[in-house]
Amino acid sequence: MNFVKRAGMSLGSRRSKTAALLAIFLVICALLLGGLLLEDAAARRESDARRSIGVDVTVRKDGLTRAQADRLAAPGLVHRYNAEMRVRAAAQGFTPLTPRFPEPGGTATEDGAKSELAVNGVRDTGMLLPFSYGSTKVTAGRGITPEDEGRDVAVIEQRLADANHLKAGDTVRVRSPDGARTMPVTVVGIFRDPARDPAMWTAPHELPGNTLYVPVGTTEKLTAGTATVSEAVFKIGSPDRARRLHAETERLLGKGGFDFRVNDKAYKDQVLPIERVGTFAGLMVRVIALAGALILGLVVALQIRERRTELGVLLAMGEKKWKLIGQHAVEVAAVALPAVALAALAGSFAGQPAGEAFLGHQGHKPVSSGSTPDAEIASPTVRVEAADVGKVAGIALGMSLVSTVIPGLGILRLHPRSLLTDSE
Structure with missing residues (x-):
């Protein structure tokens, strides 16, 4: 049987665990998208502030x-x-x-x-x-x-x-x-x-x-x-x-x-806080990607451990080891893509309020200095763009690959008899 078709059947037969994996992916993708949107909004706002305040x-x-x-x-x-x-x-x-x-x-x-x-x-x-x-x-x-x-x-x-x-x-x-x-x-x-x-x-x-x-x-x-x-x-x-x-x-x-x-008093008072928000958002994206890969790797490793008997049977029937790893990768990727779509939908509704919460207070605080007039930065605009969704999808698929290939490497060292007889 084709391992892609087998991955679909496995997801359907294990609905509760599939739903749990989808929930984990949804949280990770939502946080990733939120970080990217905040980073982009901070960059645009910083550019506007540099021109208007400088x-x-x-x-x-x-x-x-x-x-x-x-x-x-x-x-x-x-x-x-x-x-x-x-x-x-x-x-x-x-x-x-x-x-x-x-x-x-x-x-x-x-x-x-x-x-x-x-x-x-x-x-x-x-x-x-x-x-x-x-x-x-x-x-x-x-x-x-x-x-x-x-x-x-x-x-x-x-x-x-x-x-x-x-x-x-x-x-x-x-x-x-x-x-x-x-x-x-x-x-x-x-x-x-x-x-x-x-x-x-x-x-x-x-x-x-x-x-x-x-x-x-x-x-x-x-x-x-x-x-x-x-x-x-x-x-x-x-x-x-x-x-x-x-x-x-x-x-x-x-x-x-x-x-x-x-x-540069006005610059320090208004532009530097926006820079810090952008730096924080970029750091958040990196931390979430790393933490997400570790969490997903742990989840997949536990699933592989639970499915040792299934793996042993498939190997005994002559299935290639790389196809077993490919099956797990397809399963995780099939859950990742809907999670990205749901995160994009949530971001289109919650992105602007979140941007206002992080950046909005900066635009309502005029600063007066010795040679710079009172300046007010326009309210931040947070919008979900195809490029941001593409980045999240790419990161999610990358995490899917890493989280399945690394735990799956252990399969390459095992034999059908060890998988079927090892109770650990």
Whole structure:
């Protein structure tokens, strides 16, 4: 009789032991699938957290050029970065705000009258702390983005816009203090700075309402390329990448002579716990696979011991020994596959709640640090995919093979007479 057919008949005749073996396999497969799903969910969530939180690195250096800042962002270590240039400019065709109080000791100097505006050249207003924290908000239009490179646009303060009846889409002109260069810029957004006007005389360019944000390229045009980067902020994925960025900074700028500050508090508070969950899940899968193989090996060894008479009869009838081992392997594998299907069904219902239990509390704990805004990671998504089910099936079949072949090796050393006469 074919040993595969004999395996099916054996499973049918031993229903209670088959059900017990199925229950053992179901528990093992459910735990394996749960570990894989948790590991995958943690990996996806960690990737999202690295992008949304990451590590902020601030580089400052006297004479830091825009080209140098761009090169630091080029090696592929940086997710997002912002370079900031601060210059002063004069208004043409519109009226800057003026201090409410007279200047102590006399009137403003001629140079001061020609540079009433504080022009901040940036790549991305979203990376500026006041905007990222939400204390400064864009009330109309939009902020400056990296896509504005090559465009002459501006985001102006609400008080300046109200005083000159400006709105998004209007064009204003700014002029260098020496009057040599004049730049027309299109207003693409209006923001509101919560800072109040000072209760004493303040230079016009220091009034909150006289602040403009423009692309870095516009600042360079306004100053004929003489402006330098006051600071560059890089958002990267991990502290390890910060060390690599520091090495790249030393290579480009030379050792010393620059300020390199790393803020990884938010990363440590939110990303590291997710990493630990993923590591735990991976370890759990390995431990369960090893423990499952040992448990199944013990169960199969006991079954072989109980079925010594059956084995002796089959050997006496001329059945080959490898077919006896194959029969046990088929029996165990035939139980493993339904267990995998049931585990996948259970995982589709219980996976999301389990993921929320392990990872969900991380997404509802905003963290605030000195240079990173409050961040909230999206809720974890746990889904059963074909690849995960395939991994569980592969591990289950591997355990079936190991748990039957190793105990079955003892059959190869025995003879029919020893199996039929040995009562042990």
